[in-house]
Amino acid sequence: MSNYIPIDSSSLKANTKIGCNLHLLVNTGADSRYILYCKGDTVFENTKRELLVEKNINRLFIAKDDQQKYYKYLESNFQNIMSDTKISADEKTRIVHSAATNLVKDLFEDPRSGNVERTKTFAYNMVDYVLKDSYAAQKLLRIAVHEYYTYTHSVNVAAVGILFAKDIGMKDNDMKGLCSGVLLHDVGKTKISTDILNKKGKLTAEEFKEIKRHPELGVAILDETGTEIKEERIITIQHHENDDGSGYPYGLKKDEISLFGKIARIIDVYDALTTKRSYADAIRPFAALVEMKENMFYCFDKELLKEFIRFLGPYDPRKNPRVNDKSGM
Ligand SMILES: [Fe+2]
Known part of the structure; x- marks a missing residue:
């Protein structure tokens, strides 16, 4: 080999x-x-x-x-690479993808403060790139929607998240916090046994209780970094709160949940449904939106979910069958 x-x-x-x-x-x-x-x-x-x-x-x-040295190079030269007119938009998109995926892998293997900081820096750069180059951003979104079967999904979901935020008019700085927060939001899971996280079949009440600790465990990890990570904290603690108050850890409802938390909830469920997990098969993006609207409506801010469906509509693979659709693989 x-x-x-x-x-x-x-x-x-x-x-x-x-x-x-x-x-x-x-x-x-x-x-x-x-x-x-x-x-x-x-x-x-x-x-x-x-x-x-x-x-x-x-x-x-x-x-x-x-490999790690190469990814480090991509990360530290991110802005240079993205502004290099000799590099095609396709290639830039691939770089964003591979560097971000590598970063998330590192973060989950070792959520020390250095990797949290790296994620934050990368997320900020990624948002700058999306804002500067709308063609490349569209390309990123198309890949994100079409390649939902890959292990790069959390990166794809961050891309979907920031482009959705841009679409609904979120301010640039807030988008940076959102992107960083979406990449970091499940970092608390690194403190939970993989036997529980990867368990096939139904969780016991005790195991589910353990899983429900991950938002608070995540915030504890972020707090250890000692850096200012306001939006990241909000997203980490609120991404399992439901609109009707049935979520966790605090059972917040409606506008007790911040816009960041509301967006993260939508993005996270979309991620869960479209990614193949240990307990369920992945479903296609369009079917995921139908499921969210018809069976999980209570989880989301109604207006925001409508906006999300409208936003992803043009990227429905059934309407764009020629666009890089490898979802049958
Ligand atoms: Fe989570």
Whole structure:
């Protein structure tokens, strides 16, 4: 098995240090081998990038063990990469996706303050990107709606969340808090046994009680960071509160729940329904909206749910069957 993985060469900005060795895959008749193209501790010069473009080489290879370094590079050069006119909108969207997915994976493996901070920074940059480039944003949303079957779903849902917030006129700064909060909202689950989280079949009353602790456990993790995370706290604590007061942990109802909490509730249920979980199969986005409207109406702010359905309507895969629909895979 190869110890190298491909990366898109256009994700590399000229005149930056990538931090890991870049290799070319060279076919030499009978076999192929990897040769060093640029050392990680040297600058990836523009001439090197131009040469790849000239030779029409789209893929470079990095050692599997260097994956984290590459994602770190993407994260810390996020704004540069996003404003680089030589990188296509498609590629930018892929970068946002892969970097965010890697970040969420890190966060859930180790929710230390460093990873919470990284998530916050990334979320803020992601919102800037969505606001600056409406074409790329639309692309992100289409992928998010169509690729609901993948494990990148929490990232997709954050994308759906911020674009929905933009659609209903939320202020830029609030959108940043929303995005960050949606990425962080379930971080409390890292303190709950995976035996309970992944249990197949019905939970006992005791187990459900344990799961219901995750909003408060999440806020405790966020508080440990000592940084200002107002919206993230609200979203983490309120994302299971229902409009009729039947939610948890506090049983808040209607306007006792903030707009952030209301949006998060909608987004979170949409996520739960469209992602394959241990206890149920995933359903398609349109069916999820029908389920939310017909059987779970009590959970949501009515007007906001109507807005959400209107917002996602144009992205219904049945109406856009040609758009990157791999949902049958
Ligand atoms: Fe949750």
